[in-house]
Amino acid sequence: MQERYDPAVVxxxxxxxxxxxxxxxxxxxxxxxKYYCLSMFPYPSGRLHMGHVRNYTIGDVLARFMRAQxxxxxxPMGWDAFGLPAENAAIANGMPPAKWTRENIDYMxxxxxxxxxxxxxxxxxxxxxxxxxxxxxWLFLRMxxxxxxxxxxxxxxxxxxxxxxxxxxxxxxxxxxxTGALIEKREIPMYYLRITDYADELRAALDDLPGWxxxxxxxxxxxxxxxEGVELSxxxxxxxxHVLGERGGALKVFTxxxxxxxxxxxxxxxxxxxxxxxxxxHDAKLAGFVEKCRRGSTMEADLxxxxxxxxxxxxxxxxxxxxxxxPVWVANYVLMGYGEGAVMAVPAHDERDFAFALSHDLPIRxxxxxxxxxxxxxxxxWLGAYAEPGVTVDSGEFSGLSSVQAVARIAAVLQSKGLGAxxxxxxxxxxxxxxxxxxGCPIPIIHCVKCGAVPVPDEQLPVRLPEDLVPDGSGNPLAxxxxxxxxxCPTCGGAARRETDTMDTFVDSSWYFLRFACRDQPDAMVDAxxxxxxxxxxxxxxxxxxxxxxxxxxxxxxxxRDVGLVKLSEPFTHLLTQGMVLNxxxxxxxxxxxxxxxxxxxxxVQVDEQGKRVGATTADGRQVEYxxxxxxxxxxxxxxxxxxxxxxxxxxxxxxxxxxxxxxxxSLEWSDEGVQGSxxxxxxxxxxxxxxxxxxxxxxxxxxxxDDALKDLRRVAHHTLAKVTDDxxxxxxxxxxxxxxxxxxxALGKHHDNSPAALAVHQEALEIAVQCLxxxxxxxxxxxWRELGHTGALIDEPWRKADESALxxxxxxxxxxxxxxxxxxxxxxxxxxxxxxxxxALAEENVQRFIAGAAIRKVVVVRGKLVNxxx
RNA sequence: GCCCUGGUGGCGGAACUGGUAGACGCUACGGACUUAAAAUCCGUUGGCUUUGCGGCCGUGCCGGUUCGAUUCCGGCCCAGGGCACCA
Numbered sequence: 001m002q003e004r005y006d007p008a009v010v011x012x013x014x015x016x017x018x019x020x021x022x023x024x025x026x027x028x029x030x031x032x033x034k035y036y037c038l039s040m041f042p043y044p045s046g047r048l049h050m051g052h053v054r055n056y057t058i059g060d061v062l063a064r065f066m067r068a069q070x071x072x073x074x075x076p077m078g079w080d081a082f083g084l085p086a087e088n089a090a091i092a093n094g095m096p097p098a099k100w101t102r103e104n105i106d107y108m109x110x111x112x113x114x115x116x117x118x119x120x121x122x123x124x125x126x127x128x129x130x131x132x133x134x135x136x137x138w139l140f141l142r143m144x145x146x147x148x149x150x151x152x153x154x155x156x157x158x159x160x161x162x163x164x165x166x167x168x169x170x171x172x173x174x175x176x177x178x179t180g181a182l183i184e185k186r187e188i189p190m191y192y193l194r195i196t197d198y199a200d201e202l203r204a205a206l207d208d209l210p211g212w213x214x215x216x217x218x219x220x221x222x223x224x225x226x227x228e229g230v231e232l233s234x235x236x237x238x239x240x241x242h243v244l245g246e247r248g249g250a251l252k253v254f255t256x257x258x259x260x261x262x263x264x265x266x267x268x269x270x271x272x273x274x275x276x277x278x279x280x281x282h283d284a285k286l287a288g289f290v291e292k293c294r295r296g297s298t299m300e301a302d303l304x305x306x307x308x309x310x311x312x313x314x315x316x317x318x319x320x321x322x323x324x325x326x327p328v329w330v331a332n333y334v335l336m337g338y339g340e341g342a343v344m345a346v347p348a349h350d351e352r353d354f355a356f357a358l359s360h361d362l363p364i365r366x367x368x369x370x371x372x373x374x375x376x377x378x379x380x381x382w383l384g385a386y387a388e389p390g391v392t393v394d395s396g397e398f399s400g401l402s403s404v405q406a407v408a409r410i411a412a413v414l415q416s417k418g419l420g421a422x423x424x425x426x427x428x429x430x431x432x433x434x435x436x437x438x439x440g441c442p443i444p445i446i447h448c449v450k451c452g453a454v455p456v457p458d459e460q461l462p463v464r465l466p467e468d469l470v471p472d473g474s475g476n477p478l479a480x481x482x483x484x485x486x487x488x489c490p491t492c493g494g495a496a497r498r499e500t501d502t503m504d505t506f507v508d509s510s511w512y513f514l515r516f517a518c519r520d521q522p523d524a525m526v527d528a529x530x531x532x533x534x535x536x537x538x539x540x541x542x543x544x545x546x547x548x549x550x551x552x553x554x555x556x557x558x559x560x561r562d563v564g565l566v567k568l569s570e571p572f573t574h575l576l577t578q579g580m581v582l583n584x585x586x587x588x589x590x591x592x593x594x595x596x597x598x599x600x601x602x603x604x605v606q607v608d609e610q611g612k613r614v615g616a617t618t619a620d621g622r623q624v625e626y627x628x629x630x631x632x633x634x635x636x637x638x639x640x641x642x643x644x645x646x647x648x649x650x651x652x653x654x655x656x657x658x659x660x661x662x663x664x665x666x667s668l669e670w671s672d673e674g675v676q677g678s679x680x681x682x683x684x685x686x687x688x689x690x691x692x693x694x695x696x697x698x699x700x701x702x703x704x705x706x707d708d709a710l711k712d713l714r715r716v717a718h719h720t721l722a723k724v725t726d727d728x729x730x731x732x733x734x735x736x737x738x739x740x741x742x743x744x745x746x747a748l749g750k751h752h753d754n755s756p757a758a759l760a761v762h763q764e765a766l767e768i769a770v771q772c773l774x775x776x777x778x779x780x781x782x783x784x785w786r787e788l789g790h791t792g793a794l795i796d797e798p799w800r801k802a803d804e805s806a807l808x809x810x811x812x813x814x815x816x817x818x819x820x821x822x823x824x825x826x827x828x829x830x831x832x833x834x835x836x837x838x839x840x841a842l843a844e845e846n847v848q849r850f851i852a853g854a855a856i857r858k859v860v861v862v863r864g865k866l867v868n869x870x871x
Numbered sequence: 872g873c874c875c876u877g878g879u880g881g882c883g884g885a886a887c888u889g890g891u892a893g894a895c896g897c898u899a900c901g902g903a904c905u906u907a908a909a910a911u912c913c914g915u916u917g918g919c920u921u922u923g924c925g926g927c928c929g930u931g932c933c934g935g936u937u938c939g940a941u942u943c944c945g946g947c948c949c950a951g952g953g954c955a956c957c958a
Contacts, residue, residue: 215875215953222874222954229958255958268958308956333956343958351872352956427957546953607881607899660896661883669883673897681896687911726887736885739895746895815891820939822891846925860938866890870938 001693001787005686005780007650014782015116023795026074026120028532035071036533037063038513038572040541040549041078044104044126045085048111048642050581050632050658050670051542057655057776058578058664058734059540060117064775065728067118068799074533076516077112077119079105081128082440082505084162087471090439097439098467101128111642115651116778118795123519127508132515133441134462135525136507139556140191141444141455142563148194151453155272155294155336156432158186163475164436185294190434190501191443195555199224199426201569202554211574213665216546223547225427229256230411231340232420234267234317234326243278243315251275251317251328254339254425258414259406262395263346263367265357267317268310268331270341276330279313286311286330293332308333308356320419321396321410331356339425347385348377354385367395368403431552433504438469438477440502448489448496457490463498476500509549510556513539513571526565539572546577576732579667581658583638585627586616597637598624601672629669640670652777653679659734659776681742682780685769688748689784692762698789701760710761713751714806717765720744722802724772734776741772763788771800815866816841818850826867834861841867 002009018024039059042052063075079101086097093100105126112119125132143149158164161181175182195202203224206217233250241247251267269276271293280287289311310331317326333352334343347357347364354377357364366378368390375386389403398406414420434443442463444456456463466484471477478484478500489496514526517533541549550572557571586598603624606615616624632639645654657678662668706714720740727737748765751758767788774781774794785794809830814837816824824844828837838859841847847869854871861867 213876218875219953225954225957227957253958257958331956333958335957338957345958350958352958355956425957427954543952663884666877666884671883671897674883677896683911731887733887735883736887736895739885742895813891817890817939820890820937825891849925858938860890862890866939868890868938 001690003690005683007652007682007779010783011114011116011650011652011779014779015113017782017793018116018118018795021793023793024075024118024120025122026072026076028529029072030532032072033070034533035063035066035073035538036536037066037073037075037538038516038536038540039077040539040545041080041509041512042108043080043083043085044101044108046104046107048108050640050642052112053115053642053654054581054658054664054668055540055542055578056112056115056117057658058576059538060115060119060655060778061659061728061734061775062538062540062732063118064778064795065799067795068771068774068797069729070798073118074123074516075117075119076123076519077117077121078124078512078516079108079126079128080505080509080512081105081126082133082502082508084164084437084439086439087437090470091472094470096468096470098128101126101439114643114646115655118778123516125512125515125519127441127505127512128439128465130462130464131522132512133465133508135511135515136441136503137444137456137461137463138458138525139511139560139563140503141458141461143193143559144455146562148197148559149191150194151189151191153187153189154192154432155185156188156190157183158188160184162437188434188436190432191445192430192432193555195431195552196426196428198555198558199226199428200424201558202428202551203426205554205570209570209573209575212572213575213577216543216550216575216577219546220551223428223551227256227425227427229254229423229425230258230407230414230420231423232258232261232320232344232414234320234344235419237316237318237325240275240315240317240328243282244275245278250419251342252340253342253344254423255344257346257349257403257407258410258420259389259392259395259398259401259403260346260349260367261319261321261344261410262392262398263348263365264319264326264344265347265363265365266327266329266345268329268334268343268345268353268356269313270334270336271330271332272336273330273334273341275313275315275328275342279315279328279330283314286313290330293330308352308359310356310360320414320417327362329356329360329362337429338427349385349387351385351387365394367393369393431504431555433507434501435504436476436479436500437502438465438471440505441465441508442478443499443501443503445499446487446489446496447499448492448494450494451489451491451496453499454489454491454496460490465502478502506548506552507556510552511560513553514557514560514566524565526560530566534566535568535570536572538574538576540576540578542580543577550575576664578664579662580631581668581670582629583632583640583670585630585636585638586624587627587637588622588624597635599637599639600670629667632670638670645675649675649679650682650779652682652780656682656738656777660738661735663733663735681745682777684745684749685773686780686784688745689766689770689787692759692766693787695754695759698759698763699756701764704757704760706757706761709751709753710757711806713747713761713765714803715809716744716747717761717768718802718806721768721772721800722807725799725802728775737772738776741769744769744772768800770794771797812864814841814864816844816847817866817868818847819870820868823847823850830864832863834863837861837863837867841869 037059039055063073067073081101086101089100090097140149159176159179159181161179203221203226206221231252231254233252235250241249271290276290280290310329313328313330315328317328319326345353347353348366349368364378366376369375370390377386392399392401392406398409411422442465444463446454446456448454469477485498485500487496487498513536514530517530518527521527553571558569560566561569584600586603587595590596602618603616616626618624630636657675660678661674723740724737727733770781770784782794811827812830813825813827816826824846826840826844828840838861851869851871856871858870
């Protein structure tokens with residue numbers, strides 16, 4: 001055995017072995033319990049970053065552990081290969097996105113392989129491959145048939161930098177989620193998916209996902225945004241009906257506070273509302289206001305704090321219960337996209353209506369008082385609206401009811417009059433999937449002058465994306481390529497134009513986990529193998545996907561279920577959201593007021609006697625400022641390259657450091673000293689095995705008489721095994737599992753004994769240590785397992801069970817407290833009863849000092865743990 | 872404003888069901904080995920106090936329950952994240 005631990009040699013040998021034996025190929029084995037372990041697939045940006053390394057290491061540890069537990073494990077890998085960065089790169093270096101993407105994939109695949117992940121590479125897929133995305137198109141056509149997909153001209157979010165449409169979910173505080181550019185509104189025809197049809201199911205099913213983190217479920221529930229309320233109608237006045245050119249219509253509103261119906265003093269509609277548009281035809285001032293609101297360079301974030309603006313339409317509707325004439329106003333605080341795009345305004349009991357009424361001099365009418373009757377908006381207008389539930393007043397026959405009762409009674413009466421009904425409203429909106437972009441999955445539609453939008457027939461799928469285009473940054477290159485868009489109408493055969501929009505890339509990632517089960521199936525989207533492997537037992541990825549990707553995947557899976565392709569509804573049973581990888585940020589001023597970032601490796605930190613950070617300098621002695629912790633990024637100069645880490649220390653050290661430094665869900669702070677510490681530990685493990693092997697042949701442990709020290713050592717070993725099994729398998733905390741193995745090695749290191757019995761115990765302890773570490777550092781343990789004399793490979797070794805008899809202790813140390821404070825310890829036989837414990841505790845020397853002269857009121861005995869004497 | 876996390880030494884973190892607060896690692900300091908350095912090994916490392924045994928304080932703050940609270944309950948403070956004119 002080599003005396004020195006050389007990770008490069010060890011890791012190559014282990015990986016060669018796994019490759020030669022095709023060790024990670026997954027096969028469907030009916031009746032054997034499967035474990036589908038999936039880490040979110042990467043975007044092929046060019047290089048792996050530390051976030052990837054962490055993500056894939058967590059998945060790999062679980063996959064390897066479950067395999068040792070006897071589960072039939074599938075761990076696949078693929079590429080989320082469509083998307084804007086490829087186009088941006090194409091513009092920058094004149095290279096087709098396809099070429100750029102595929103080269104990146106080749107490079108990153110090599111990087112992933114260097115980490116020694118237990119992946120079945122035969123199932124690899126890239127979403128830009130036609131044999132993958134053709135099924136996006138195929139299912140889209142089924143959705144069209146089912147009415148789940150539809151076309152609509154709507155106001156969309158236009159990103160002026162990427163020149164593309166974004167979904168609401170991709171707009172963050174009025175800016176593009178990728179570019180950060182201010183979003184404009186534009187009218188564009190596009191395709192939508194009716195995710196709102198599934199809103200109720202998607203929300204309700206969150207309760208049946210105990211394997212998901214609470215906060216992710218909360219975020220999704222929030223996003224779906226269920227509100228129970230009443231939809232009610234304000235019948236149009238004669239003048240209103242005239243302007244709208246109709247008879248007997250009504251203005252619909254949605255409210256969660258039907259109990260305040262008698263407090264309505266006006267109705268407010270959104271600028272895009274039909275009533276507003278109709279009224280604007282005859283009112284230039286109103287038309288200008290409507291146009292300004294619709295243009296809306298106005299960001300949604302600003303809207304919330306913006307002044308409540310509006311104009312009267314001059315039109316009126318009738319109150320559904322009193323018949324009173326109610327004016328209709330256009331207001332900038334009403335959203336067309338939610339509810340009916342109109343609200344019944346109750347200034348006394350809604351803060352927004354209140355502010356609007358104040359600035360436009362509209363009446364305020366109190367109809368709810370607090371339960372003790374103390375609060376009245378009209379009498380105390382400086383206090384603002386009273387928006388809490390309470391007791392109804394001045395509400396005709398409904399006066400004197402609690403808010404809850406009033407809502408029920410009013411809804412019932414409205415329903416009997418055909419003017420309202422209880423309804424549930426969701427915040428969630430339909431998913432717009434059209435993108436005016438080249439590098440994505442083509443939407444399979446043909447536009448014919450005579451026949452309209454015609455679906456591409458199934459037998460003409462896939463609609464292939466030409467791969468040799470180089471976008472120039474202006475619009476969509478597909479729209480400039482006659483060879484792509486010129487076609488014939490499938491219905492009438494006439495000249496027609498192919499849709500040049502492509503699908504949102506979130507479509508691609510909404511079902512890749514299903515395709516991994518049957519990646520080679522040429523004739524169907526999925527086959528029976530999906531029933532075997534799905535659902536994913538453990539999904540691992542970043543919290544940034546808590547809403548979009550995970551919600552879309554849950555929706556898409558349900559659509560596939562309703563098409564009859566799969567049986568499941570929920571794709572991911574357990575979800576682990578790993579924390580971010582952070583590093584220190586240092587910077588200093590350079591010429592003309594600018595600042596430069598300095599990589600933490602270039603910085604020496606000064607500390608005071610307490611060890612607190614007081615300053616930092618670079619090698620040339622110049623000061624740098626500490627800016628705190630942040631995610632690793634090129635622009636902040638605090639990145640660490642996985643390649644150089646693997647080259648310097650090996651993949652095992654990288655994996656060990658990531659797993660040891662923080663629990664997986666928490667953020668991880670990079671530390672070069674920590675990396676060195678991990679490497680140091682692996683070297684100690686190597687050395688321990690080396691010294692043990694050098695000590696000569698090992699006798700068998702059975703029938704070997706053991707002294708107390710050896711019994712203790714065995715107990716530590718088996719205790720470690722039990723703890724590691726629980727930590728990895730049940731709790732998914734790897735840092736404490738590693739700490740336990742470190743303790744075992746510390747115990748072994750302190751035990752100097754070369755007797756045959758000691759050799760036998762050491763052999764067992766080292767085997768346990770190696771096996772416990774195997775999921776985390778698979779290469780070094782692969783080698784050490786052989787050095788410990790095994791002919792079979794560690795990857796095929798089943799997880800062992802802790803020996804109960806080895807865990808037994810003859811003497812236990814029991815803690816003695818007086819009034820809850822630790823005062824001493826006593827040793828007692830393992831099975832000692834309460835009386836023995838009590839006697840021993842009272843006799844303890846230091847305890848005696850604290851109970852002398854005091855009356856003992858009570859003695860609490862916890863067997864095997866502690867005695868508390870209350871005086 | 873609503874929802875969700877979290878707050879423990881110089882640092883990352885541990886204490887899982889209420890039962891020894893600070894496991895394990897890092898840093899720092901002291902020592903051994905070495906011509907020297909690196910590497911390695913040994914020791915110390917929450918604060919105050921004591922020659923020593925030991926004692927007092929200490930898990931964001933205030934209070935409660937309990938023989939006993941980092942853990943449970945109530946009220947606050949702070950930090951991070953999500954949503955936000957959603958009627």
